[in-house]
Amino acid sequence: MRLVVVSNRVAAPDGEGKTAAGGLAVALRAALQQQGGIWFGWSGKVTDEPAAQPTIVRRGKVGYAVVDLTAVDRDEYYLGFANRALWPNMHYRLGLTQFSRAEYSGYMRVNRRFAEALAAILQPSDLVWVHDYHLIPFAAELRRLGVTNRIGYFHHIPWPPIDVFGALPGCQDLLLALTAYDLVGVQTARDAGNLVRAIEEAGPEARQRLDRGALKVAAFPIGIDTMAFHAAALRAEDNSVVQRTMDGLAARDLVIGVDRLDYSKGIVERLESFERFLIANPDRRGNVVLLQISPHSRSEVPEYEQLDRQTDSALGRINSSLGDPSWTPIRFIKQAYTRPVLAGLYRHAAVGLVTPMRDGMNLVAKEYVAAQRPEDPGVLVLSRFAGAAEQMTEALIVNPYDKFEVAMAIGAALLMPKDERISRWQALFEGLRRQDITWWTRTFIDALARK
Ligand code: GDG
Secondary structure, eight states, rough: OOOEEOOOOOOOOOOOOOOSSSHHHHHHHHHHHHHHHEEEEEEEEEEEOOOOOEEEETTTOOOOOOOEEEEHHHIIIIIIIIIIIIHHHHHTTTGGGGHHHHHHHHHHHHHHHHHHHHHHTTOOOOOOEEEEEGTTTHHHHHHHHHHHEEEEEEOOOOOHHHHHTTTTEEEEEEHHHHHTSSSEEEEHHHHHHHHHHHHHHHHHHHHHHHHTSSSEEEEEEOOOHHHHHHHHHHGGGOOOHHHHHHHHHHHHHEEEEESOOOOOOOOHHHHHHHHHHHHHHHGGGEEEEEEEEOOOOOOOOOOHHHHHHHHHHHHHHHHHHHHTBBOSEEEEEESOOOHHHHHHHHHHEEEEEEOHHHBBBBBHHHHHHTTSOOTTTEEEEETTBBBGTTTTTTEEEEEEHHHHHHHHHHHHHHHOHHHHHHHHHHHHHHHHTTTTTTHHHHHHHHHHHOO
């Protein structure tokens, strides 16, 4: 059976570029290479008159099929409904949700156009695997065109409770559209519960699809390429950028945070929790540094610009009020590092601070653990609102809304005896080894193929 992966953006065929760097892109490409298949999605390009048929580049057994969008398509579908309405709603942020009817219909229109473009190259036995919130109505559009293939969907971000999702205009239609899939995967049991309840309340037809087993909803917690990341971190120990960064820290303890600059990640709250820690522990001033790596993301969306300003202001206030001429408490980098450098920095960090206000899974938590030295590992401080907290129970679990609690956890992590660090790390690492990215792709594809 040929595998067809569909996502908003398509990873570069030659494994270069930003999207190709992540574990997900690597894993999907490996699954495609194994089975042979197509990766379909937006080229990332905007043109005045996009062709209806996809442009296909072949590499071995994999075809990369892309279509362009118009500027209006991109603004309404991607920057608009997907990232200003669905993203905040699904991260429980009703106050940040900006709904516009024009953007909603743009989202529907682009899904229809994508479906038409894919339908033209689809073969009857293809297994179709669609990714993420940009493409919720994609299967329903394919079905309208008469496509009867097996189609699965994986939702990378949280699925909120019905009272939250129900506030999004268009939610009912989106839920009905979602029932056109054969299999819907989410990250956690909590998300699955929320989604099943929403489908049950969406009307008799939707409920019947669940009851008859025509639609299956289940949790498939995404993993990373654990062993590869572990090996990359070991290799990166003496990477020159990592070495220079560590030299700059002059043997101070390193606390690390790595997140796209996104309000779901709780970056401002994290800086303020670190501030709270320093205020409560004056003896630690001067000998610990928080390195926060936050590359810009979706900067054309106004809420992200605003976050950028809020972050700068918190950072300036904390560094100027607590720092001294020989010590800057927080180093904040807005540029992306390469994956090997990231792996090396994680390995040197005594504490991994992963405190999103809400997150589908959070792969940084997993990468931080995978990168540690088995004989002297660091400690993961993890938000209970990251999907990863369902699996990674041996981390120090915190409520990111409680800055005092996060501050206490930073203190406890820095003081944790080595044997406790090792036993927590071993349990976490074993979980990551068992449920890695290959396990995840295989489990989802098998479940879809079996349906
Ligand atoms: C969505 C869901 C879910 C970050 N900075 C740099 C860099 N990164 C890499 C990390 C990690 C990836 O980006 C981020 O993954 P996350 O899982 O943490 O978060 P999202 O981007 O929001 O992803 C999330 C995920 O989908 C998968 O299902 O876990 O909940 O929101 O791999 O390392 N990579 C490089 N330089 C950086 O500066 N190279």
